[in-house]
Amino acid sequence: MTTTQITLVQIDNYGPWTVTPEPRREVDLQTLQSRLYADLCQQIGREDGYVFFTRFDNMIAVTNGLDRADHELIQESIDNRYPVSVSMGIGSDASPRTALVDATEVLQTAGSAQDGARTEILGGEVLPEGERTTEDVQIAHFDVIDVTGTYTDRVDAFETFIAIEQGYAALMRYLYEEHDSLSFFVGGDNVIAACPGLSEPSYEDAISHVSGEVDVDLQVGVGRGSSAHDAGMAAKHALEECRHNGTRVERTATADD
Numbered sequence: 001m002t003t004t005q006i007t008l009v010q011i012d013n014y015g016p017w018t019v020t021p022e023p024r025r026e027v028d029l030q031t032l033q034s035r036l037y038a039d040l041c042q043q044i045g046r047e048d049g050y051v052f053f054t055r056f057d058n059m060i061a062v063t064n065g066l067d068r069a070d071h072e073l074i075q076e077s078i079d080n081r082y083p084v085s086v087s088m089g090i091g092s093d094a095s096p097r098t099a100l101v102d103a104t105e106v107l108q109t110a111g112s113a114q115d116g117a118r119t120e121i122l123g124g125e126v127l128p129e130g131e132r133t134t135e136d137v138q139i140a141h142f143d144v145i146d147v148t149g150t151y152t153d154r155v156d157a158f159e160t161f162i163a164i165e166q167g168y169a170a171l172m173r174y175l176y177e178e179h180d181s182l183s184f185f186v187g188g189d190n191v192i193a194a195c196p197g198l199s200e201p202s203y204e205d206a207i208s209h210v211s212g213e214v215d216v217d218l219q220v221g222v223g224r225g226s227s228a229h230d231a232g233m234a235a236k237h238a239l240e241e242c243r244h245n246g247t248r249v250e251r252t253a254t255a256d257d
């Protein structure tokens with residue numbers, strides 16, 4: 001069984017900050033957001049977690065292996081170096097969807113995202129070290145089959161962008177509603193999903209659904225591990241197997257098999 005630890009990272013009181021004392025230059029906000037995301041990638045990644053930019057003001061991380069002190073250190077470091085601070089809510093569950101619901105509740109219970117008095121909240125429980133297993137995280141790494149030949153080298157860049165985004169939208173909704181999974185666009189033609197312990201037919205169904213709905217053809221590599229990094233690397237290797245074998249779904253074997 002999987003147990004995904006999810007951390008919701010929310011910039012404190014960001015809405016008011018973007019317009020106080022008057023609206024700030026958009027390019028400066030974009031620079032701040034992308035630097036903060038890169039920073040979190042590095043700090044969470046150092047502990048083998050993954051973070052996804054999501055809406056930038058709210059970012060979602062898979063943080064199996066990060067304890068409370070790791071979270072605190074990241075918050076302190078951000079506070080010391082940025083004009084904004086971040087709050088973090090943590091949740092753990094077999095279902096990534098439920099883990100995120102729990103993580104979200106931690107912050108919502110503490111107050112509004114636009115409450116100037118609610119800053120640097122850290123709440124929720126991390127997975128106790130003794131309860132972690134080598135199969136806690138399941139990561140699925142999707143990409144569009146031959147995006148280069150079908151889109152990038154053939155149609156204009158915006159047509160390609162629309163096709164990729166539509167594939168992403170169809171996939172994220174299907175995996176969320178049918179399989180409690182959280183999917184994130186990570187650039188190029190790639191989507192990474194944090195999933196519960198799904199079997200191969202579930203992935204085949206997801207790929208067929210996206211193909212039927214928006215005519216975008218996907219392949220997926222699936223991996224398990226004790227952390228997002230471990231599971232994600234296994235998924236990348238499995239995706240290479242898809243490319244090598246011409247298959248749609250490849251999954252590294254797990255103890256559940």
Ligand SMILES: Nc1nc2c(ncn2[C@@H]2O[C@H](COP(=O)(O)OP(=O)(O)OP(=O)(O)O)[C@@H](O)[C@H]2O)c(=O)[nH]1
Binds near residue numbers: 149190
């Ligand atoms: N984030 C991320 N992006 C990747 C990765 N691999 C490729 N990309 C991106 O995806 C784009 C397309 O690369 P590929 O998916 O290898 O190209 P393709 O033409 O679809 O070829 P096949 O995947 O072999 O069908 C690249 O330009 C990168 O932007 C990855 O592991 N992670």
